[in-house]
Each structure stands twice: as structure tokens, then as C-alpha cells.
Amino acid sequence: xxxxxxxxxxxxxxxxxxxxxxxxxIEYCYERGWSDGLPVVPATEDDVAEFLATVDRDxxxxxxxxxxxxxxxxxxxxxxxxxxxxxxxxYFPLVLAAWEAVTGEPASRGGxxxxxxxxxxLLVVNGPIRDRLGINYAGGVFxxxxxxxxxxxxxxxxxxxxxxxxxxQELEQATQGVPGRWTMCIGEHEELSPWEPFSVAxxxxxxxxxxxxxxxxxxxxxxxxxxxxxxxxxxxxxxTLARTGAYLGIKHSTGGVVLGPEHAQFLAAxxxxxxxxxxxxxxxxxxxxxxxIAAGKESHDRDPGPDPFPMMPSAAEIPVIVAxxxxxxxxxxxxxxxxxTWSGRSVPVPPARDTATDPQExxx
Amino acid sequence: MxxxxxxxxQLKQTLQADDYRMDVDVRGDSADVAIVAGPDACExxxxxxxxxxxxxxxxxxxxxxxxxxxxxxxxxxxxxxxS
Amino acid sequence: MYDSVIxxxxxxxGDARGRTALAPRPGDLSGLxxxxxxxxxxxxxxxVEEVAGLLESQHGxxxxxxxxxxxxxxxxxxxxxxELRAECDVVVVGVGDCGSCSASAVADGLQLxxxxxxxVVIVSDAFRVSADAMATLQGTEGYQYVTTPHPVAxxxxxxxxxxxxxxxxxxxxxxxxxxxxxxx
Numbered sequence: 001x002x003x004x005x006x007x008x009x010x011x012x013x014x015x016x017x018x019x020x021x022x023x024x025x026i027e028y029c030y031e032r033g034w035s036d037g038l039p040v041v042p043a044t045e046d047d048v049a050e051f052l053a054t055v056d057r058d059x060x061x062x063x064x065x066x067x068x069x070x071x072x073x074x075x076x077x078x079x080x081x082x083x084x085x086x087x088x089x090x091y092f093p094l095v096l097a098a099w100e101a102v103t104g105e106p107a108s109r110g111g112x113x114x115x116x117x118x119x120x121x122l123l124v125v126n127g128p129i130r131d132r133l134g135i136n137y138a139g140g141v142f143x144x145x146x147x148x149x150x151x152x153x154x155x156x157x158x159x160x161x162x163x164x165x166x167x168x169q170e171l172e173q174a175t176q177g178v179p180g181r182w183t184m185c186i187g188e189h190e191e192l193s194p195w196e197p198f199s200v201a202x203x204x205x206x207x208x209x210x211x212x213x214x215x216x217x218x219x220x221x222x223x224x225x226x227x228x229x230x231x232x233x234x235x236x237x238x239x240t241l242a243r244t245g246a247y248l249g250i251k252h253s254t255g256g257v258v259l260g261p262e263h264a265q266f267l268a269a270x271x272x273x274x275x276x277x278x279x280x281x282x283x284x285x286x287x288x289x290x291x292x293i294a295a296g297k298e299s300h301d302r303d304p305g306p307d308p309f310p311m312m313p314s315a316a317e318i319p320v321i322v323a324x325x326x327x328x329x330x331x332x333x334x335x336x337x338x339x340x341t342w343s344g345r346s347v348p349v350p351p352a353r354d355t356a357t358d359p360q361e362x363x364x
Numbered sequence: 365m366x367x368x369x370x371x372x373x374q375l376k377q378t379l380q381a382d383d384y385r386m387d388v389d390v391r392g393d394s395a396d397v398a399i400v401a402g403p404d405a406c407e408x409x410x411x412x413x414x415x416x417x418x419x420x421x422x423x424x425x426x427x428x429x430x431x432x433x434x435x436x437x438x439x440x441x442x443x444x445x446x447s
Numbered sequence: 448m449y450d451s452v453i454x455x456x457x458x459x460x461g462d463a464r465g466r467t468a469l470a471p472r473p474g475d476l477s478g479l480x481x482x483x484x485x486x487x488x489x490x491x492x493x494x495v496e497e498v499a500g501l502l503e504s505q506h507g508x509x510x511x512x513x514x515x516x517x518x519x520x521x522x523x524x525x526x527x528x529x530e531l532r533a534e535c536d537v538v539v540v541g542v543g544d545c546g547s548c549s550a551s552a553v554a555d556g557l558q559l560x561x562x563x564x565x566x567v568v569i570v571s572d573a574f575r576v577s578a579d580a581m582a583t584l585q586g587t588e589g590y591q592y593v594t595t596p597h598p599v600a601x602x603x604x605x606x607x608x609x610x611x612x613x614x615x616x617x618x619x620x621x622x623x624x625x626x627x628x629x630x631x
Contacts, residue, residue, distance in 0.1 A: 028449040034456070042452040072458055080455045109521075114413070116438070162455035170429065171414075374576055381573035381597050382545050408519045409545035411577050419580040 034084065034162055036154065036182065043083035051079040051092045054352040063096070064103050066113075066164050073163035078155070081162055085155035090352045091133055091148060094211060095155045098123050098185070101213035101347040102156060107338035108215055113166045118174025119215040119337035120181040123153055124321055126199035127209035129349055130187040137187025139325035141258075142180070142219065142332065149185045157182025178217055186323050192261035193322035194268030202346025209349040214256065214319065215337040217246070224263070225329040230270035233263055233329070234277065238284035240333045241318070242311040247287075249297035253311040254336040255285065256319035261326040274320050282315035317341040371423045382409040384436075394430040395420070401436035410435060467557045467587045470565045472624055473536065477507035482535030482564075484523060484555055486516050489600040490607055491542045494569065497611035498539050498618060506619060511535060520547045522554040532562045537622050541569030543592075544599040549574035550581035553592060557585050567621045569614060573597035593617045 025042040029035055041047075052059050052075070059076035066072075075096065082095045102108050102121045112119055125135050136146040144150060166172050188198050199210035224236045241255035257277075259267070267277055286308035292298045299305055312318050319342050324330070336342065367390060376386050383402035388395060397420060399410065410416070413435065417428035424431065473479060483499055485492040492515060499510040512534050516523050523531075531538055538559050543549030549570045556568035570578045572594040582590035595610050602610065 025449050025452060028452060032454070034454075042449065043455065044451050045453060048453060074458070077455065077458065080453050084455055158455065163458065165456065378546060378574055378576045381571075384546075406545060409547050411547045411550045411580075412520060415550055415577070415580060415584060418584055419576065 029084070033167070034158075036157055036161060038154075040084040040158070041086055043080045047083045048076065048079045050089045051082055051087075052076065054089050054092045055096060055350070056353060057096065063099060064159070064163070066166075071164045073159055077163050078159055081158035082151075082155040084162075085158050086147065086151040087155055088133075088147070091152055091155075093352050094125070094129060094133065094148075094209075094349050095152055097347045097349040098152060098211045098213060099156055099159065101211050101345075102215075104345055104347070105213055105215060105343050106340040107336065108213075112215060112337065113160050113164065114171050114173055115337075116173050116175045117217055117337055118172070118177035118181065119217055120178040120184055121153060121156060122214045122216045122334060123185040124198055124212045124214075124323075125185065125187045125210070126190065126197040126204070126212070126346070127207060127349070129209035130190075135185070135187040137189045137323050139327070141186045141189075141323045141325075142184065144183075149187075150183050153183045153185040180219075184216070186258070186321075188321055189261050189323045192265070192326055194265055195274045195320075195322070198319070198321045199346040202344060204346045204348050209351075210346040211349055212342070212346040214334075214342050216256075216334045217337050218335045220333045220335075222257075222263075222331045222333060223329075224331075230267050230272060231280070233266065234280045235284060237331065237333060238281050241281060241285040242287050244287060244291060244295040244297060246335050247292075247295075247297055247311060249292075249299075251339055252313045254317070254339070254341050255281075255312055256321070256334050256336060256341070257281070258321045258323050258332040258334065260324040260328065260330045260332075261322060262329040263331045264322045265326070266329065275315070277320055278315040278318045281318050282310065282312050285312045285318075286310050313339070313341060366425050368423050368425070375419065375423060382406060384410065388424065390424055390426065393426060394432070395424050395426050396432045396434070397424075398434040399436060405436065407437060467561050467585065467590075470560045470563045472565055472622065474623060476502065476537065476619065476623060479508050479536040480511045480534065481508040482511060482531045482538040483513040484516065484527075484531060484538055484540045484559075485513065486519050486542070486548045486552065488519065488542060488544050488548055490602055491544065491548075491599070493604060493607045494542045494595075494599060494611055495539050497608050498541075498569075498615060501611060501615045502539075502619070505615070508537070516551075516555075518551075519545065520551060522551050522558055528555075528558055528562065531559065532564055535564060538564055538566040539569070539618065540566055542595065542599050543568065543570035543574055543578055544597060546574060546577045549578040553578045553581040553590060554585060556592065557582070557587055557590065565622050567618045568592040569618070570594055571597035571599050591621060593621060 026039045029040050029042055034040060057075045061075045062072045063075055064073045082092055130137055133148045135148045160166050190197050197206050199212055200206055202212050204210035220240050222237050222240055224233050237257055247253040289307040289309060379386050383405040385400045387398045413433050417431050417433055420431050421428035481499055481502060483495040485495050502508045503510060514527050540552050540555045543552035552568045556566045559566035570592050582588055593614050595614050
């Protein structure tokens with residue numbers, strides 16, 4: 001930059017101390033409404049070019065549209081928001097694949113981002129890319145502390161916010177929203193999973209980098225450490241799946257499970273395949289018609305359905321993922337938004353192109 | 365700003381053709397609008413909410429964003445089928 | 448001061464959609480390839496088929512394609528639009544006989560015009576309000592379409608044929624007519 005006049009309010013940087021300008025630039029982004037609440041990295045043209053160099057895509061390619069809002073977003077805009085979210089350039093191919101996965105889910109179409117339900121994408125990453133980018137799939141997988149997990153989901157949220165202009169209490173009308181709305185990005189713990197990678201069900205071969213997306217409304221833990229019965233663990237999970245609060249009183253409820261590695265291995269040792277687990281959960285995640293009436297959620301159709309009433313749409317529509325540490329028998333039930341649960345389609349992630357714009361910053 | 369009754373009636377008639385009833389409650393610079401389904405209403409036939417809000421805005425003389433719109437598919441706390 | 452910071456809200460060029468210019472009109476319909484875009488409402492497909500039959504016998508067009516939209520609420524998906532664009536010279540869209548389908552039919556008409564294909568949208572008269580609202584939302588207030596009395600869903604095939612016959616002169620006029628910008 002040339003010798004542009006700089007403010008002397010303490011927020012401006014100087015040539016010999018650029019750090020002094022950082023807070024000012026961050027505040028600048030806040031003032032324009034570009035942040036989700038946490039600081040963003042101000043994106044410059046050079047930054048965006050570096051991100052775009054990792055993919056073989058036309059920057060002007062339109063990758064999403066909200067026709068009723070007359071808004072479209074492009075690859076370049078996704079790059080700007082990925083920079084702002086705190087991603088590294090080599091995350092960008094995964095950011096684009098994750099965006100494709102999310103927008104490919106029927107549940108995300110229509111008014112999902114504006115819905116009172118306020119659904120959150122749950123991104124599930126499979127393949128060697130987990131280690132390459134440092135995506136956590138072990139201890140604290142749903143928690144903070146891992147840059148890739150925290151920033152990849154956030155990048156999508158910023159695209160929705162800045163690209164579509166959908167902001168909370170404005171176009172976004174979530175009643176309460178969902179904790180971790182734009183930060184639920186987990187790796188599957190393939191190494192400790194007794195079954196094939198989740199993405200195989202989504203049509204991508206094992207060992208290939210892939211991302212799958214679901215939209216979820218909540219997560220609830222299952223803590224069951226002391227039984228020696230696989231069915232007891234399954235019963236405990238089915239009980240949470242079948243809770244009436246998640247049921248809207250029409251059609252069916254939805255549910256999926258992120259099994260901790262201990263539960264997954266325990267079930268597999270008892271002879272359960274993933275499909276067996278799904279089938280058992282489907283058959284046992286039921287509620288009596290009396291329960292539904294007690295909750296004021298009885299059917300008003302001529303035929304109220306069977307008694308007991310199956311709360312899950314089908315066995316195949318109960319996604320089962322394995323993630324976390326093998327240090328306790330704990331799992332997590334999550335609740336997909338909408339009727340469709342999961343499209344059953346995973347998106348392969350192309351390798352990042354060799355950028356090498358700054359050798360010092362090359363990924364380890 | 366005031367309600368354009370003639371246009372409002374026209375809009376109500378439009379909805380009636382799909383067997384919906386519209387209840388409007390204007391309060392100052394905001395409004396609550398509830399659309400109630402009749403027995404023959406077709407769930408898919410309601411226009412997307414943002415379009416309905418932009419239609420109601422000039423008719424009610426209220427900013428579209430200040431119109432709280434309830435669709436029949438909005439169960440308690442859920443609107444998964446309004447898309 | 449922070450001019451080098453990129454604005455993440457800026458969309459692609461032309462994002463702030465202005466008025467959709469209508470595609471150039473052919474003048475004569477004879478020999479042109481006709482596409483039909485129907486929604487899933489009852490009698491919608493029958494209606495556009497009847498229109499096609501009349502346009503074939505009276506105006507020498509050739510029906511080459513009919514596509515049914517997967518969603519009543521949404522405009523036609525890009526691949527369907529591309530197919531129509533590639534294989535047809537003119538397109539008839541219909542029938543907007545409900546709130547959301549009249550709105551999405553107008554959005555379809557505008558999408559086709561933008562792609563250079565002259566199109567005519569048929570909307571039932573009870574749904575002018577939502578059709579007009581969509582045209583305005585899409586930046587093209589006053590967009591002209593053809594109306595037919597509501598309801599359409601309960602008509603017999605003969606009833607549909609009568610309605611189509613009544614609508615054809617206006618359809619032809621809008622397809623062939625001088626390329627004037629609609630009044631706003």
C-alpha cells in the first residue's frame with residue numbers, strides 16, 4: 001500500500017508493526033455485519049487467490065442459489081468466506097465439497113436456513129484427508145480445539161450469512177437454534193470402527209476422501225458403560241431415538257447415532273453389522289399410541305397407524321456413524337431435520353492442487 | 365400506513381381458491397398473519413413464505429420482515445414442510 | 448483505510464437482477480419446435496398438451512418435448528431448463544392453478560426468456576396475485592401471461608380442450624407478438 005493516511009486511534013497498523021492494525025481490520029468486518037459473532041480473518045485478494053488456486057474450478061461458477069431471495073453464491077465467494085472463517089487454503093476443496101453435500105440434501109432446500117427449527121449441518125469426513133488436514137475424529141470430536149473441524153463448518157455458515165444474506169432475527173427465524181450450528185464437522189473414526197466407512201453407504205469407495213452432510217436439530221448423549229448385553233445398549237439408544245419431543249405429530253420422527261468406538265466394537269463383537277444395528281433400532285424405537293396421546297401428538301388421520309407406533313421412518317434411514325475416543329462407552333443420538341433424514345449421497349473431495357505459493361506455509 | 369382492504373380481499377380470495385383462510389392481526393408496525401387450511405387445502409400450493417411476506421407487505425402497509433407468518437404446516441415449533 | 452478487505456456479501460456480476468428482457472419473438476410460428484413445461488397439478492399436463500395440439504394443427508409448430516416439473520413450488524431445475532433451451536424454439540408453461548404453482552410458473556417463464564426462448568405462461572385467473580408478486584420479485588413487474596378461469600383441476604378432457612381453444616389466440620399473440628417490454 002502507498003502512504004495512505006492511517007488512523008491514530010490505536011487500531012491502525014504501521015509499516016513496521018502490522019499487528020497493530022489487525023484488531024481494526026477485524027472491527028471493520030464486525031461493523032459491516034460480516035461476522036457470525038466470533039472474529040473473522042479479513043480477506044484480501046491475495047488470500048482469496050491462494051484459496052482458489054487449490055481447486056480446479058471457475059471462480060464465477062454459481063454453486064448455490066436462493067431463488068426466492070434472488071441471491072446466488074459463487075466459488076469465489078465461498079473462498080472469501082472460507083478465508084474469513086479461519087480455514088487454511090488446503091481446506092478449500094473440502095469446503096466446496098461440504099457445501100455441495102449440504103446443498104444436495106433435500107432438507108436444505110426451500111427454507112431450511114430460515115426455518116424456525118434452525119437446523120445445523122452435521123458434516124462427516126471420511127478418508128485419509130482426515131489426517132492430512134488434522135480433522136479430529138477421536139477424543140472430543142464434537143468439541144472445540146481443532147482448527148479444521150471448527151473452521152470448515154463455519155465457512156459454510158458464513159456463505160449462508162454473507163452470500164445469501166440470511167442472518168439471525170432477520171431472514172433467519174430460528175426459535176432457539178441449535179448449539180454448534182456451523183461447527184459440527186467430525187471425522188469418522190475409521191481406524192476403530194468395526195464397519196466400513198460411512199461414506200461407502202453414500203456411494204464413495206473406502207479409502208477415498210469424502211464428506212457427507214446431514215441437517216440436524218439436536219444431539220443427545222447415551223451413557224451406558226456397565227451392561228454386558230448388546231441389546232441393553234441398543235435399547236438405551238432406541239429409547240432416546242423414540243422420545244416424543246422430537247416427533248412433530250405427523251408422519252414419523254427421525255434419528256441417527258454417532259456411536260463411540262467402544263459401543264460400536266461391543267455391538268460388532270456381539271455379531272451386529274451396521275445394518276443389524278439399524279434394524280434393531282428401527283424395530284424398538286417405538287411409542288404406544290397412549291404415549292402419543294399423552295403428548296398431544298396423536299394422529300388425526302382416519303388410520304392413526306400401528307400400536308406401538310414406529311418413530312423412525314425405516315431401518316436404512318437411521319444413519320450410524322462411529323466417532324470419538326475409545327475411553328468410555330458413550331454415544332450420541334442426533335436428530336435429522338425434515339423428513340428425508342439423509343440423501344444417502346456422499347461427495348468425494350478432490351485433492352488440493354499443488355499451490356506452493358508460500359513454501360513456509362506448505363501443509364505438513 | 366394503512367391496510368388496503370380491496371387488495372387484502374383479493375389476496376384472501378386467491379388463498380380461498382386453494383382452500384386456505386387468512387387471519388390478519390395488524391398491530392402498529394407489525395402484523396401477525398395466520399393461514400389456516402381447509403379440508404381440501406393442498407399443502408404444496410402455498411407460495412414460499414418470503415414471497416407471501418412480500419405480497420402482504422404493500423397490502424398491509426407493513427415491512428415484509430415485520431410480518432409474522434404462520435402456515436398450517438408450522439406445527440408447534442416446527443416448520444419442516446413449509447419449503 | 449481497510450479498502451483491501453474483500454466484501455463477502457458481493458455476489459456474482461448481474462446478481463442484482465434487473466428487468467428480464469423478453470427473448471426476440473419469431474413472428475411466424477410455422478416449423479418451430481415447441482416445448483411444454485407442465486407442473487404436477489391435475490390437468491396441467493392435459494392443458495398444455497391440448498394447447499400443443501392446436502398450435503400444431505393451426506400454426507404448424509412441431510411439439511418436440513414435454514417436461515413435468517418435480518416440484519410445484521420451485522422453478523424448473525437447471526437441467527430441465529437446459530434441455531428446453533437446447534431442443535425448443537418456443538415453450539408453453541402451465542398451468543399455474545394454485546398459489547405456489549402460479550408463482551413458480553412465472554419464474555419459469557422468466558428463466559426461459561432470459562435463456563433466449565420465447566415462452567408463454569398460463570395461469571388461472573384466481574392466482575393473478577401470486578403470479579404478479581413473483582414477476583415483481585424477479586424484477587419484471589407487469590410481465591404478461593395468459594389467464595384461464597379457475598378452477599382447472601376439476602375439468603373433463605373436453606372442458607380442458609375448450610379452455611385451451613379459448614386461450615390459444617392470446618398464447619399465439621404473446622409468442623409471436625412484437626417484442627415490446629411489458630408495461631410496468
